Structure formats: C-alpha cells, structure tokens
Amino acid sequence: MKVSDVRTLNLSDLKIRDAENGLKKIEGYALKFNEPSEDLGGFVEYVTPEALSNVSFENLLLIYAHDYNNILARADSDTLTVQVDNVGLHFEATLANTTLANDVYNDILAGNLKGCSFGFVISPGGDDWSETSEGMPLHIITNIQSISELTITPIPAYTETSVTVTRSLDKIKERMKMTDEEKKKMEEEKREKEEKERLEREKAIEEEKRAAEKKEQEEREAKEKVEEEKREKKTQETIKREMEKIRQEFANKNKGGDVKLRELGKKADEQNRDFYEVLKKGEVTRDSTSQVALSDGSVLIPNTILGAEHEIYQFPRLGGLVRNISVSTTTGTLPYFNNATGKLEEHTEFANGNRKSIDKINEIDWKLKSYSATYAYSQELISDSSYNWESELGDQLVELRENTDDSLIMTALTTGLTANASSDIVKDVKTILNVDFKPIDSQQSNIVMSQSAFNELDQLKDDMGRPLIQMDLTKASNFSFLGKTLVITEDTLFPSAKTGDVNIIVSPLKKSVIKFMQGQITGKFIDSYDIFYRLLGIYIREDVVQARKDLIQWITKTAA
Known part of the structure; x- marks a missing residue:
C-alpha cells in the first residue's frame, strides 16, 4: 500500500452555516493552487491546477483529527461534495445530528478549529524539484494519483511526508551542494x-x-x-x-x-x-x-418550407431523478448491503471469538436491451430547403429517447406494487415520510404525482377554508409540498391510467430505480437500396431496474 503525504492548511476562510433541513454545513478549501506552503521541514511546496485532473472523489471522506472512526461526511452518501475551481479544491459537507458533528461545528464557530488536512498519493512522475531565489528546495506537484481523506484538525502545523518525497528531497539537497x-x-x-x-x-x-x-x-x-x-x-x-x-x-x-x-x-x-x-x-x-x-x-x-415551430414538452423528465450507472457488459449484478442489525458481544479472557455471520448480500441484476428508431429523408428535401432538417430530426430522436426513459422508469416504479387507496392524501404522504421511511431515505425522497393528483392536492383547504398549498389566491400555486419539490407527470404515464386518475409515488428515486447504460449511438446512414435517401437513427443499450421495492410507496385517491 502506498504511503500518503499529508498537508495541512491554516484556513481562515472555513465557513459554517445552517442547511434548509435543519442540519448544519461546513465548507472551505482543502488545498489551494499555486500558493507556496510554509517551510515543510526543509522545502517549500506548490500544487499546480492540473494536479487534480485525474483524481476520483467518489469514495472521499471528511474526518476529524485524522481518525477514520470519526467520520463527519462522505462523498458516496451525498453528504460531502467537492469542486475543483481556479482557487483549489473546495468542499462542502452536510453534518449529521451527532455529538461529534455538533462539537466540530461549535469549535469551528468558536475559532478553536482552523486547520484542514488532505491525505494524498503523488502519481509516478507527478512532481518535480527546483530551487527558490533564496536557495530553498522547491517541490512542485503536477499530478496527484488519489486523495484519501479530508480532515478537520486542531493542529494546523501537522505535516507528514512519504519516504519517496523525503528521498527526492535528499537528492535535491545533495545536488545543491x-x-x-x-x-x-x-x-x-x-x-x-x-x-x-x-x-x-x-x-x-x-x-x-x-x-x-x-x-x-x-x-x-x-x-x-x-x-x-x-x-x-x-x-x-x-x-x-x-x-x-x-x-x-x-x-x-x-x-x-x-x-x-x-x-x-x-x-x-x-x-x-x-x-x-x-x-x-x-x-x-x-x-x-x-x-x-x-x-x-x-x-x-417540395416547394418553399418555412422554419418549424415546436411545442415545448410540458412535464419534467424522470431520467435525471434516478441513478444512472454506465456498464460495459450486457448482463451483471450490483450487490448492496442493508445496515447491520447485530451487536458486539462481551468477550471474556481466553474465550473463543464471537464470530458473526455476514448479513445477506442483496443483488440487483441488469440485462441490457436494445432500443432504436430511424427517420428517413431525401436528398432533395435537404437541397430544396435552407431549414436544418437533420437537426430537427435529431431533436425528435432525443424526444423519443426521453419518452422511452420516462416509460421505463414509471414501469420500474410500479412493477409488483399495488396502489393503496387513500381518503386523506396529506396524512398518508406524511405517514410514509415520517414512519414508513427511515430519516435519510425520507430526506432524499421525491414525490412524483400525476397532473390530476396535483390538482386534487391544490384544491385541498384547511379548517378555515383557505387553500392548503397557496394561501394567497393572487399568486400561482406552489409546486412544493412538505419541503419537497413536486414532480408533475402526465396522467396516462402511470400504467393503465386514464386522464383524471390520481396517482402519487413517494420514493428516494436514486436508490429505488437504477438505469444501467452501455452507450448510445446516433448516426446518419445512406439507404443501401436508394442512394437518394438517408436515414438518421438512434440506438441505445440500457435496462431500467427496480432496485429497492421496499422504498417505493404508491397511493391513489379513494373514489368519492
């Protein structure tokens, strides 16, 4: 295993703020480009803006005091986000309501914590040495292979250097003699x-x-x-x-x-x-x-053809709400673990170890299918009109793809489920979010409803006869409910539904539905039977899978 270097910045611009959901956030820069470090034990260091071009942040952790038992946030849980900009590596973390997180937050607020470290591995050949005008060895990092951690630390002077960098430093010092x-x-x-x-x-x-x-x-x-x-x-x-x-x-x-x-x-x-x-x-x-x-x-x-007018698609697309995973094989399995439910047992001296069986490994299988469509058009159509027909047909192919995704996602959301009839939509949605789903799943949930379901919700009134969603009738209805933005779909997108049907899906879509994709090909082809006609086509390989049936709740309205 490669030993990481660790660098620490004394960050005066570490910021804290409250999130909209009541949780707390901290943010700042873990490293900054093209800024000289302090004396790192005989040398000064720079990090170039290109150094992070090949770094993956998918498994990055934010911890406290270099202790992996003190996790504050992590990228693969969407509680830690990082962004590389022209200043450096900026991070933003949403803290859970834990004793450790609250203590760290309050210590930053009080000014007790100002340091942020990052542990990293330099790529082979990813650094160089020179000298400053004062004769100080200068270490320039041009390519970082990986960053394993970001650490909030009370010791801003802490620096640990790998054997590789130390040896390089010794060589440059020897050369300076x-x-x-x-x-x-x-x-x-x-x-x-x-x-x-x-x-x-x-x-x-x-x-x-x-x-x-x-x-x-x-x-x-x-x-x-x-x-x-x-x-x-x-x-x-x-x-x-x-x-x-x-x-x-x-x-x-x-x-x-x-x-x-x-x-x-x-x-x-x-x-x-x-x-x-x-x-x-x-x-x-x-x-x-x-x-x-x-x-x-x-x-x-044809005769003269004017530019076409387009109807704007009236509903949000579902493809961006679910999890998208690129795969390289036609079939495969994605394993996932539920939270462990067991506990540690007391261990007496010289007794046998308390061995635990591994929790059941759940499997999400995919099997890619092919979907395609083509439009045919003549060379004469292109020659006789200045309108860009190829671009127009290409846009329509994209619409067909998005229609296909919407249909496959809705099928995945409802397969094997029966809609629960509800006489009180507000009460039942609240019960799902407050009781049926655990807190994080509830926080990340989406509310997808048919247009008629939104109308039903928009017509509800409180005990004083005032509209529930929008008190001020001079303004448009608010497309949010219980702090969540509503996703309004066409009534007939739901299976076997007709216009006027009330259907609502409550689910954390990124966990409950996964779209496995192998790629998309969009191309222009010459018809082999007639060279005066061309085909514009799209070809995709994907499979939309219902990943967590237990995290999907479907309700409809009880007939009056």
Missing part, C-alpha cells in the same frame, strides 16, 4: 537527453502519421471508386425503370386516342425529363409552381 560548474554540466546533459528524446518521439509520430494518412487515402479512393460504380449503375437502373413505368401508364390511358390522355402523356414525359435531371445532375429546371411528381402521385421535391 554541487559546484556551479557541476550543476551547469548536469543541466546541459539533461537538456541534451530531453531534446534527443523529444526529436525521436516527434520523428516516430510523424512517420506513423504519414503511414496512416497514406493508408487512409488509399482506402478512401478505393471506397469512392466502388461507390461511384454503384451510384452510376443504380442511377441508370432507376431512370430506366421510371421511364418505362411512365410510358406504360401513358400507353394504357391513351389507347382510345383521347386528347386529354395525350396531354397527360405529354405532361408525364415532361415530369420524366425533370426526374432525369434530378437524378443525373442534382437539379431541375421548372417554374415556381411546378413540382416533380412520381407515378404514384407523391411529390419528390
């Missing part, structure tokens, strides 16, 4: 070596680039030649087939020599010539009112 001539010679040799390596790298890269470009050019020319031959052959076949069809239609209609039929045949010949020009030259000469029509009456090239 060299004469100016020896230093100059060493630096010259170092520059020559680096320059030689740089030239060799550039030469290798240039050779690989030229080889790749040559191969790409040859492949492109071969492909273009094949495609040109295919297009020429298909063009001739299409022209021949269409002309024959028009001649046959004219012959069938003109058997009696009727003048009107002969005029029809003449117009068909004109259309055929226009069609030939479209296929062969990509353009057609006609007046402003004419259109090129195929034999079945469909229009090949």
Whole structure:
C-alpha cells in the first residue's frame, strides 16, 4: 500500500452555516493552487491546477483529527461534495445530528478549529524539484494519483511526508551542494537527453502519421471508386425503370386516342425529363409552381418550407431523478448491503471469538436491451430547403429517447406494487415520510404525482377554508409540498391510467430505480437500396431496474 503525504492548511476562510433541513454545513478549501506552503521541514511546496485532473472523489471522506472512526461526511452518501475551481479544491459537507458533528461545528464557530488536512498519493512522475531565489528546495506537484481523506484538525502545523518525497528531497539537497560548474554540466546533459528524446518521439509520430494518412487515402479512393460504380449503375437502373413505368401508364390511358390522355402523356414525359435531371445532375429546371411528381402521385421535391415551430414538452423528465450507472457488459449484478442489525458481544479472557455471520448480500441484476428508431429523408428535401432538417430530426430522436426513459422508469416504479387507496392524501404522504421511511431515505425522497393528483392536492383547504398549498389566491400555486419539490407527470404515464386518475409515488428515486447504460449511438446512414435517401437513427443499450421495492410507496385517491 502506498504511503500518503499529508498537508495541512491554516484556513481562515472555513465557513459554517445552517442547511434548509435543519442540519448544519461546513465548507472551505482543502488545498489551494499555486500558493507556496510554509517551510515543510526543509522545502517549500506548490500544487499546480492540473494536479487534480485525474483524481476520483467518489469514495472521499471528511474526518476529524485524522481518525477514520470519526467520520463527519462522505462523498458516496451525498453528504460531502467537492469542486475543483481556479482557487483549489473546495468542499462542502452536510453534518449529521451527532455529538461529534455538533462539537466540530461549535469549535469551528468558536475559532478553536482552523486547520484542514488532505491525505494524498503523488502519481509516478507527478512532481518535480527546483530551487527558490533564496536557495530553498522547491517541490512542485503536477499530478496527484488519489486523495484519501479530508480532515478537520486542531493542529494546523501537522505535516507528514512519504519516504519517496523525503528521498527526492535528499537528492535535491545533495545536488545543491554541487559546484556551479557541476550543476551547469548536469543541466546541459539533461537538456541534451530531453531534446534527443523529444526529436525521436516527434520523428516516430510523424512517420506513423504519414503511414496512416497514406493508408487512409488509399482506402478512401478505393471506397469512392466502388461507390461511384454503384451510384452510376443504380442511377441508370432507376431512370430506366421510371421511364418505362411512365410510358406504360401513358400507353394504357391513351389507347382510345383521347386528347386529354395525350396531354397527360405529354405532361408525364415532361415530369420524366425533370426526374432525369434530378437524378443525373442534382437539379431541375421548372417554374415556381411546378413540382416533380412520381407515378404514384407523391411529390419528390417540395416547394418553399418555412422554419418549424415546436411545442415545448410540458412535464419534467424522470431520467435525471434516478441513478444512472454506465456498464460495459450486457448482463451483471450490483450487490448492496442493508445496515447491520447485530451487536458486539462481551468477550471474556481466553474465550473463543464471537464470530458473526455476514448479513445477506442483496443483488440487483441488469440485462441490457436494445432500443432504436430511424427517420428517413431525401436528398432533395435537404437541397430544396435552407431549414436544418437533420437537426430537427435529431431533436425528435432525443424526444423519443426521453419518452422511452420516462416509460421505463414509471414501469420500474410500479412493477409488483399495488396502489393503496387513500381518503386523506396529506396524512398518508406524511405517514410514509415520517414512519414508513427511515430519516435519510425520507430526506432524499421525491414525490412524483400525476397532473390530476396535483390538482386534487391544490384544491385541498384547511379548517378555515383557505387553500392548503397557496394561501394567497393572487399568486400561482406552489409546486412544493412538505419541503419537497413536486414532480408533475402526465396522467396516462402511470400504467393503465386514464386522464383524471390520481396517482402519487413517494420514493428516494436514486436508490429505488437504477438505469444501467452501455452507450448510445446516433448516426446518419445512406439507404443501401436508394442512394437518394438517408436515414438518421438512434440506438441505445440500457435496462431500467427496480432496485429497492421496499422504498417505493404508491397511493391513489379513494373514489368519492
């Protein structure tokens, strides 16, 4: 295991504040970029802004006094968030209502705690040494491999340095004892070596680039030649087939020599010539009112097309409310543990250890499925209109994807559940949040309700006949309830529901529903059967899974 370095900042800007839910928050910077440290036992240190570019903060902990038994917050529980900005690594922690957390909060408030340490491992080759103008060894950290902890500490001068950094410090000090001539010679040799390596790298890269470009050019020319031959052959076949069809239609209609039929045949010949020009030259000469029509009456090239108007989607999307996990395999399992319920047992001297059985490992299985859709459009549609049809169709594909996610998420929320009929919606929602769910699950819960359910809630009045949600009737109804923002969906999104049905889901969606994704492909393709048409398509691989059935409550309203 790699030994971490530990650095401590004396933070005068450590802040505390109360959160909206009654809990307390602390925030500040755990490290700052491009600021010189104090003397760290014979050297000064800088951390560059690029040093955190490869660091993962998913399992980061905020602890007290470097003791892992004193956990204040953690990233994987969403009680600790960090952000890398132009100043440094900023953190914000929501403290639980514990004795330790309250003591730390009050000590910061009183000014007793001002230090914040961070434990980290430097990446191989992720640091460099030089000297300050006063001859002090200067340690520059350019790449950090990992950060294991953030610590609130009462000892701002505390510094621990790994053996690797200590050895590097010894070497730089040894080098500083060299004469100016020896230093100059060493630096010259170092520059020559680096320059030689740089030239060799550039030469290798240039050779690989030229080889790749040559191969790409040859492949492109071969492909273009094949495609040109295919297009020429298909063009001739299409022209021949269409002309024959028009001649046959004219012959069938003109058997009696009727003048009107002969005029029809003449117009068909004109259309055929226009069609030939479209296929062969990509353009057609006609007046402003004419259109090129195929034999079945469909229009090949439209007249002027104005920019489209769009209806705004009226309801919030559910995809951003559930947990999204990227996976690389079609099937798999996500294990999770419930809280341990046992206790430690008294251990007498020389007695056998009190062995405990591991709690049951729960498993969430996924099996990816494929979903796709395509839109077809002609080259003539693109050529005859300045409107960006490809972008329009692409936006519609995204809408189809979001509609699919909404449907799959609602299915996951309701599968295997029966809606509980309620005569008092407010009372039953409160019971779910106050009793059925544990405090953290209740705090993180969402309330998803149909539009008719919101209307039902909005119509409720208190004992004095005043609207429950909005006392002031001159203002719009408040889309929040019991301190939670309401997620309003279409009535018919719920399974087997019809317009007017009242349905409400109460659940911490990030825990109860997980969307496993392998990727999404959106592309533009040429139809192999007709080169004058293209397809714009989307293809996704995902599975939306009901992860915690015990954390989903579904209620509906009792019929009057």
